[in-house]
Amino acid sequence: MTLNIAILPGDGIGTEIVAEAMKVLQVLKQNFNFDIAWQYGLIGGVAYDADGCPYPAATQALVHGSDAVLLGAVGGPKWERLDKPLRPEAGLLAIRKDLDLFANYRPAKVHKQLLQASTLKPEVINGVDILVIRELVSGIYFGQPRGIEDLPDGQQRGFNTLEYTTSQIERIARKAFEAARVRDRRVCSIDKANVLEATEFWRSVVSDLHAREYTDVALSHMYVDNAAMQLIRAPKQFDVMLTTNLFGDILSDEASMLTGSIGMLPSASMGEKFAMYEPIHGSAPDISGQNKANPLATILSVAMMLRFSLAREDLALHVEAAVDQVLDDGLRTADLSHDADVAASCSAMGDAVCTALLGANA
Ligand code: IPM
Ligand code: MG
Numbered sequence: 001m002t003l004n005i006a007i008l009p010g011d012g013i014g015t016e017i018v019a020e021a022m023k024v025l026q027v028l029k030q031n032f033n034f035d036i037a038w039q040y041g042l043i044g045g046v047a048y049d050a051d052g053c054p055y056p057a058a059t060q061a062l063v064h065g066s067d068a069v070l071l072g073a074v075g076g077p078k079w080e081r082l083d084k085p086l087r088p089e090a091g092l093l094a095i096r097k098d099l100d101l102f103a104n105y106r107p108a109k110v111h112k113q114l115l116q117a118s119t120l121k122p123e124v125i126n127g128v129d130i131l132v133i134r135e136l137v138s139g140i141y142f143g144q145p146r147g148i149e150d151l152p153d154g155q156q157r158g159f160n161t162l163e164y165t166t167s168q169i170e171r172i173a174r175k176a177f178e179a180a181r182v183r184d185r186r187v188c189s190i191d192k193a194n195v196l197e198a199t200e201f202w203r204s205v206v207s208d209l210h211a212r213e214y215t216d217v218a219l220s221h222m223y224v225d226n227a228a229m230q231l232i233r234a235p236k237q238f239d240v241m242l243t244t245n246l247f248g249d250i251l252s253d254e255a256s257m258l259t260g261s262i263g264m265l266p267s268a269s270m271g272e273k274f275a276m277y278e279p280i281h282g283s284a285p286d287i288s289g290q291n292k293a294n295p296l297a298t299i300l301s302v303a304m305m306l307r308f309s310l311a312r313e314d315l316a317l318h319v320e321a322a323v324d325q326v327l328d329d330g331l332r333t334a335d336l337s338h339d340a341d342v343a344a345s346c347s348a349m350g351d352a353v354c355t356a357l358l359g360a361n362a
Pocket of ligand 1: 074075089092093249280282
């Protein structure tokens with residue numbers, strides 16, 4: 001049976017990093033008995049330019065008919081002045097919501113070869129293996145009412161709503177407990193229960209579910225400000241970090257720096273029916289078109305896709321081993337390198353991963 005993948009490169013470096021990930025998929029298809037087909041679609045700013053909408057109907061139809069989605073990145077200065085619903089970011093939020101991708105898995109695992117690339121001391125980060133599980137389709141990102149309005153006194157007011165229902169919390173907490181069961185069996189739920197009612201409620205729903213069904217997993221709770229500090233002070237204390245949409249956005253960027261670069265972090269966004277894979281970084285307009293970006297987060301996202309959506313754990317392990325191999329060989333893109341002059345290009349990095357993969361097959 002042929003697996004069908006939707007490829008949405010998006011904006012900025014999205015095109016470049018996805019091109020390298022596609023080289024990897026091509027190698028797998030040709031050499032590893034892997035029956036896969038793909039089709040490209042538009043999302044973000046490029047979709048707005050072509051169709052006047054950041055998540056066009058054609059893309060929606062494409063992803064609904066696919067076994068998995070691979071996405072690059074969206075956004076850029078060109079589209080910053082558009083009305084909010086037309087901006088590239090709105091396209092990303094729309095596809096997440098449309099596919100109900102409520103569970104966002106963002107693993108921050110330190111590669112030994114990159115201990116020196118981090119801004120933190122090697123002894124602090126050596127052995128870090130954290131899985132951030134971020135709620136992705138509710139919370140303050142989607143809560144109503146929201147807006148910017150005029151006030152009678154001539155001022156304006158900007159406002160958003162943070163809300164979570166029992167079922168929204170339970171379904172993401174379940175994913176965290178289940179993930180912990182095949183890891184170190186520890187979940188730390190991050191909230192701001194001392195100030196925000198919505199997350200006080202989050203804490204109580206997580207605790208109740210834990211007591212009812214997951215007592216084999218150790219559950220702790222932490223305020224988000226403390227968690228931000230602990231991530232830098234002693235990151236090895238964390239196994240699974242469970243958190244809300246906004247806190248997860250922030251903490252996963254922070255966690256990425258433990259690994260040396262945000263260019264290393266893959267992610268999987270999962271719903272009951274659909275799944276989408278994307279690097280956690282953005283479209284990096286400042287380096288776009290220069291063949292400088294690090295494609296490894298996207299290539300590692302392909303590994304997650306192979307594992308979670310395509311039932312090919314064997315190939316996921318191959319891809320991860322190939323990434324390890326190129327890092328062992330000393331290859332570094334600019335984000336990981338202390339010396340920009342000797343840094344590998346995006347395409348050189350992709351080619352090297354492909355060569356390592358083929359080596360594994362020899
Ligand atoms: C991410 C990004 C997005 C988010 C932006 C681009 C809308 O920062 O995936 O982490 O805030 O979720
Ligand atoms: Mg983010």
